[in-house]
Amino acid sequence: MVLSLKNKFTVCFTLLVFVLLAANCSGDAKKKEEEKAKLDSIASCNKPLNPNGDSELAMLMREMMSSASNMREMVKQGNLPDKFPEEFLKIHTAQPTDSETKKASFEDFADNYISNLNALYNSPKEDLTKNYNAVVNACASCHSQHCPGPLKAINKLKIE
Ligand code: HEC
Structure with missing residues (x-):
């Protein structure tokens, strides 16, 4: 079968349209995936990871x-480690x-x-869950202002 010039043009044009559509769709899907990965990632504050290593x-x-x-896990079983994690006081000075x-x-x-963490370590047994959740809320409230990336992972730490 011999195609006329006009038919050849139509075939080429149709192919071109399909190729462009396909490229555009996969581009969109990829963007959405990247967006989702960013939201789920615990290691992102809306910025790419630091190329100079972790701060x-x-x-x-x-x-x-x-x-x-x-x-x-410990609070769920009604226990806490007895030593306050002094190293977390470095939150004030860490770069x-x-x-x-x-x-x-x-x-x-x-x-x-820090003050919620203190309250948790000095908590009576019956308030452990409440005081533990207050610490998680303290993480979340700072993150909602300063670093929203890990919020989803942080909220999962709460005890229902
Ligand atoms: C006073 C504010 C503040 C509090 C409180 C806080 N964070 Fe953060 N968090 C930050 C900031 C700012 C960063 C970004 C650090 C950076 O990129 O240098 C961060 C980063 C993170 C990261 C990502 C670390 C990485 O790998 O890049 C995680 C996970 C995280 N925080 C979890 C928590 C948890 C869990 C708590 C509570 C136990 C908490 N944060 C409490 C401000 C806070």
Whole structure:
């Protein structure tokens, strides 16, 4: 079969449209996936990961995260480790990835977290769950202002 010039043009044009549509769709899907991955990631404050390595504050936060999830299991069983984690007091001085991260309200949120952590370690047994959740809320309230990326993971630490 011999196609006329006009038919050849129509075929090519149709193919081109399909190719463009396909490229555009997969581009959109990819963008959405990236967006979702960013939201789910615990290691993001809306910024790409630091190419110069992890900041002192980011590493401290990771320890706080794993300590909180251990604490969650202990509180559920009605126990707490007896030694207050002094190293978490470094929240005030630890260098963040981006110096602008520590805005004015940072210190207040940090104090609030430390005082709730203190209350948890001095908590009567019957208030353990309540005081534990108050610590998680202190994490979440700072994060809602300073670093929304890990919020989803933080909220999962709460005990229903
Ligand atoms: C006073 C504010 C504040 C409090 C309280 C706070 N965070 Fe953070 N968190 C930050 C900031 C700011 C960063 C970003 C650090 C950086 O990029 O240098 C961060 C980063 C993180 C990260 C990402 C670390 C990484 O790998 O980059 C996790 C996870 C995290 N915090 C969990 C927690 C948990 C769990 C708590 C409570 C136990 C908590 N945070 C309490 C401000 C706070």
